[in-house]
Amino acid sequence: MNEPGFSIRVRGQVQGVGFRPFVWSLARARGLRGLVLNDPEGVLVLVAGPLEDFARALRDQAPPLARVDAVEVAPHVFKTAPEGFVIAESRGQGAETRVTPDAATCPACREEVFAPGRRQGYAFTNCTHCGPRFTILTGLPYDRAKTTMAPFALCPDCAAEYADPADRRFHAQPVACPACGPRLWYEGEAAAGRPLAQAAGVLRAGGVVAVKGLGGFHLACDAGNPAAVALLRGRKRRPAKPFALMGTLPMLEVLAHLTDADRTLLADPAAPVVLVAGRAPLPEGVAPGMRQLGVMLPYTPLHHLLLAEFDGVLVMTSGNLSGEPQVIGNEEAREKLSAFADGFLMHDRQIARRLDDGVERADPPMVIRRARGRVPGTLPLPPGFEAAPQVLAFGGQMKAAICLTKNGQAMLSHHLGDLDDALTAEEYARTLHDCAALFDHRPTVAACDLHPGFRATQAAEASGLPVTRVQHHHAHLAACLGENLWPLDGGKVAGIILDGLGLGPDGTVWGGEVLLGNYRGVERRAMLTPAPLPGGDRAQAEPWRNALMRLDQAGHADWADALFPDAPRDQIRRMAAAGLNAPLSSSAGRLFDAVAAMLGLCPMRQSYEGEAAMRLEALAAEAPDDGSSYDLPLIGQELDPAPIWPQIQADLRRGVPVARIAWRFHAGLAHGFARVARRLVEGGEAAAIALSGGCFQNGLLLTLTAGALKDLPVLTHRTTPANDGGLALGQALVAASRHIDAAEAG
Structure with missing residues (x-):
């Protein structure tokens, strides 16, 4: 007998997040009949009965990890009148719906891991509100058979949870327990005992342990042990790039000045590395030259258990040779990480794809590295x-x-x-x-x-x-x-684009521009006065080259000679004069390098990309805002940094602290570009101002530039790099x- 009803299509991030049991509970509470299922387009609900607020509740009361893009309601006719409300099997192949990113351990699972019960101490505990997703996914729709959990057959207890719509583990694809799920073990020389105890013992003794995580291996050591940090740096060939730290919230409160925004971001299901203001003394080797620390909370049961066993903060850095991809496989780890690690904390759940830890900042909000926990949102x-x-x-x-x-x-x-x-x-x-x-x-x-x-x-x-x-x-x-979400026909904007290097349509290397335009096209309205990049890529690695070119260009070659007496200055000058492998560039990133070199910050060579600029930002952040800045005048269409150099030299002679000099450079750059963009908006040519490019990872530069434009509409990056x-x-x-x-x- 036919019966009229409704078809409700829910689109978005709605698979693997407990959405079907949520719909089941919602429908049963309202006395509705029908079914809910996953298919390639998302979640499909067929329902008989009065809808009232049911469709609205699907969006407004969705589970924590769900992201509902659309709820589409259409008439539906049941050929056979449904009895009750059921969760049906998934249908179809293909991928029209979103995949859920990996999510940090939820409070309920964390409590379960440390409480008496069959999952006490189990490193792979999860439910529909947390656990691996993208890192174990091999196909869609998202079902256990299409994950790397497929080899682990459910035991009767887990199967009962998996099949019960009222249980928080209903259709949680990675559900497992010690009786049926992945297992943990330790490889390497260590005292006999449990794997976690063995690993913690090596860490306490100053060793390095390779830990298999969600998206790959980490290399871990005791963050409070200078010798252990130095050992890891030497083995990994990473002389200065800051290490990320992992600790519980109470541990991190001791190390850093955490704001409410920091705590909120740390506790996000994405569990990124968050850049925060450090305060407690740590070995200099953790983050050389930096005032900020990159910290994260444990985001898997394995991490929670390891930190509890070790009882301290750990360096937790990618398991790879610096510059190479992170290691994900057990055999790959044994082959590539044996030279770095004294032991391995392994498990037998495969990682489907490499995902590094994300890196973010809470204030000003930004994503520096979009990775695990955010992708594939x-x-x-x-x-x-x-x-x-x-x-x-x-x-x-x-x-x-x-x-x-x-x-x-x-x-x-x-x-x-x-x-x-x-x-x-x-x-x-x-x-x-x-x-x-x-x-x-x-x-x-x-x-x-x-x-x-x-x-x-x-x-x-x-x-x-x-x-x-x-x-x-x-x-x-x-x-x-x-x-x-600037509309396609939303009008032109003024874009302040500051970064390292990008090929311009004129064949020169751009990097410090004010553009006027939109998606369809742009024109360059202003730029930093170009300077040669002698040696091309070498100029990115050796900040003194940029300082030499800028000082020579402004008539201060004698100061450059005094600053870099042992550098091959004459050779570089000849190269620049002949235009031999010395392309002209308006790069703001290389301007940062030049100023850093003038102030003695890794002048001869950077050990990692952006080191000089990051150290300059860290130095500037030590100076309170006194409203001072250097002058960056607009001459024609060029913002000329030449007047900055005698100002810096005069400040150095007067004994002005280098932190204040670094601050004034940041402020001068921000105000110079802001003035140009402001004129475009106030003159009616632009409707807003957009700030983009890698230099705007610099929180101080971003804050100063946005502050100089505070009465105008300003667009910034918050969720994409x-x-x-x-x-x-x-x-x-x-x-x-x-x-x-x-x-x-x-």
Whole structure:
């Protein structure tokens, strides 16, 4: 007998988050009949009975990890009148719905791990509100058979939980217990005992332990032991780049000045590394030259148990040789990490894909490295992009990431690394195939950078797709606009784009620009006065080269000679004069390097990308805001830093603290660019101002620039990286806008 009812389609991040049992409970409480199931488009609900507020409750009362994009209600006719309300089997193949990122251990599971019961001490405890997702997923729809938990057959107790809609483990695909799930063991020389006790003993003795986590291995050591930190640095060949720390909240409160915003971000299910203000003394080797620490809470039961056993803060850094991809497999770990680690804390659940820890800041809010816990969460495309094709954007060379657009959403991938490294390039190629297969992505357009030497550009050109090449800084601007849902026809904005290097359409190297435009196109309205980059890439690694060029350019060659007496100055000057491997550049990143070198901050060589600029920011943050700044005048279309150098030299002669000098440089740069952008808005040419590019990872620069524009509409990055990790999003939007325009014109 036919019976009228309703079909309710729920789209978004609604699989693997307990959404079906939530619907089941909601329907039963209202006396509704029907069913709920997963399919490639999300969750489908067929219901008989009066809806009243049921559809609204699906959005408003959704489970913690759910992200509901749409609830679509349509009439439905039941051929057979349903009895009760049931959860039906998943249907179909394909990927039209979102995949849930990995989520940190929830309070209920954390309590269970430390309380008497069958999961006490079990390192793989999870439920529908927490645990691995993307790192174990092998296909969609999200069911246990399509995860790396498939080899672990459920025991009767776990099977009963899995089958009970009233249980928080209903259809929690990674559900397990000691009787049926993954197991933990320790490899290496250690006293006999439990694996966690063995690992903690090695850590207390000053050793290094490789720990298998969610998205790969970490290398752990005692953060309070200078010898252990130095040992890890020496083995990993990482002389100065800051290490991340893991501790419980009470432990971290001792080490850092945590704000409420810091605590909220630390406790987020994404569990990122959060940059916070340090306060307690730690070995200098933890974060050389930095005032901020990168800290995170334990985000798996294994981490909780290890910290409890060790009873202290641990360095927890990626398990890899610096610059290479993180290790994920057991055999791979034994092969590649044996030279670094004194032992291994292993388990037998496979990791489906590498995911580094994310890095974020709470104030000002920003994502520096988009990774585990955030990916593969999607971003809605702005208004006007409804007709956007499926685009595959290939990103850039540094901080590589790709972006896929489909069904009004953009999926910006996790951080993959720098494609100069051959192993990272292999991982990048795997990710292209992995994402295409997992998300059933069939792009019709490719987007990439202008630079022909980028491996990402070469991959786009080899894809067989029509390629849209997008200028580097235009992509940065578009990424910021897209994150802020700036409409396709929302008008032009003034973009302050400050970063390291990007090929300009004129063949020079850009990096310090004020652009006027939108997704469709941009024009450069102002730039830093260009200076040579002698040695090309060498100028990125050796800050003194940039200082030499800037000082020579401004007529202060004698000061450069005094600052860098042992450097091959004459050779570099000849190279620059002849234009031999010395391209002109307006790079703001290299300007930071120049100032850092003048102040004696790693002048001869950086041990990692951005070290000089990060140390300069840390130094500036020691000076209170007194409103002072250096002058960065606009001459024609060029913001000329030449007047800054005699101001710095005079301050040094007067004995002004170098922290104050670093502050005044930051303030001068912020105010100089802000004045130009302000004129474009006040003159009616721009409707808002967007701040993008890797230099805006610098919290002080971002705060000062936004402060100088506080009475104007300012767009910033909050959920996507301002650095090259967000480049692919901008490329995808520019390519999509051109496709939409071409389709409308044709």
